[in-house]
Amino acid sequence: MKILVTGGSGYKGSVLIPKLLKLKHKVISLDTQWFGNHLPKHKNLKNIKFNINDIENFQFKNIDTIIHLASIANDNMSELDKNLSWETSSLATYKLLEKAVQAKVKRFIYASSSSVYGIKKEKKVTENLSLVPITTYNKTKLIFEKILMSMSNRNFKTYSLRPGTICGHSPRIRFDLSVNLLTLSALKNKVIKVFGGSQFRPHIHIKDMIRVYEHFLTKNIPSGIFNTSNECFTIDKLAKYIQKKTKSKLVYYKSNDIRS
Numbered sequence: 001m002k003i004l005v006t007g008g009s010g011y012k013g014s015v016l017i018p019k020l021l022k023l024k025h026k027v028i029s030l031d032t033q034w035f036g037n038h039l040p041k042h043k044n045l046k047n048i049k050f051n052i053n054d055i056e057n058f059q060f061k062n063i064d065t066i067i068h069l070a071s072i073a074n075d076n077m078s079e080l081d082k083n084l085s086w087e088t089s090s091l092a093t094y095k096l097l098e099k100a101v102q103a104k105v106k107r108f109i110y111a112s113s114s115s116v117y118g119i120k121k122e123k124k125v126t127e128n129l130s131l132v133p134i135t136t137y138n139k140t141k142l143i144f145e146k147i148l149m150s151m152s153n154r155n156f157k158t159y160s161l162r163p164g165t166i167c168g169h170s171p172r173i174r175f176d177l178s179v180n181l182l183t184l185s186a187l188k189n190k191v192i193k194v195f196g197g198s199q200f201r202p203h204i205h206i207k208d209m210i211r212v213y214e215h216f217l218t219k220n221i222p223s224g225i226f227n228t229s230n231e232c233f234t235i236d237k238l239a240k241y242i243q244k245k246t247k248s249k250l251v252y253y254k255s256n257d258i259r260s
Contacts, residue, residue: 001064001065002026003066004030004067006068008069011206012166013172015207017029053092072140074137082136107156113141115135116131116133118134127162127225157223164228179203191248195257199235204229205230208230
C-alpha cells in the first residue's frame, strides 16, 4: 500500500512511519520539520520537508491512503495565532481532502481529538454525546470532522479518530502531554507540580495508538468517528502513581484549566 502521512516527523509520525515501513508499505512523509527529523532513511520512504499550507503544490500519484496528522499541535499553541490555526488545521486540511477525492484515494484517516467534547459531566463520554469545543484547537478539529464525514462514500472511506492524551516515548518526544510532562518533572527534578488535579484526562499509549492506525488500514470498517482511549482518571491520581514509581515530591497549585 502507498500511504501519505502528513506531520510524519512529529510525535506520532516518528513512531508510526517506521512501523508502516516494517509492514512493507511505501510511505511519503510531509512535514515542516520545525522540530527536527527523526525518521530513518529507507528505500520505501520519501521524506519531504513541506508545509501543509502549500498542499495545492503537491502532486498526488497512486496514493491509496492518507493518514493526516499535521496540525497546530495543542490548545495553547493554537491560541498564539488563531488565523494560522484555522488556515492550517481547517483550510489546508480541506484542500488536502479535495485533492484526495480528485486523486481517487481510498482511505482518509484523520487525527482528531477527544477535546472536541469540551467539558463533560457524563462518566462515559461516547461518540453520540454533544460536542462543545472551548478552544480554537478543539473547534478546528470539529469543523474538519464534519467536512470529512460529509465526503465519505463506498469508494472513499473516512475515519475521524478521537484519541485521549497520548503518552510514551517517541524519537520526537513531546513534554506538553500530561503523562510525559509529569514523568519528566519527577525524573529530572524529583518534584511533580500539579496544577489543579481534579481534571479528568483519557490516556492512550503511543504504541496502542499506532496499533489503532494499523487496524483502520487493514480492516473493512464503515466510515465513522471513533474514540481511541485506554483509560481515564484525574491528573491527581496520575501524579500520585508517578510519585510512587519515582519517589518524588508532590506540590499542588491552583489552576484555571477547566478542561475535563
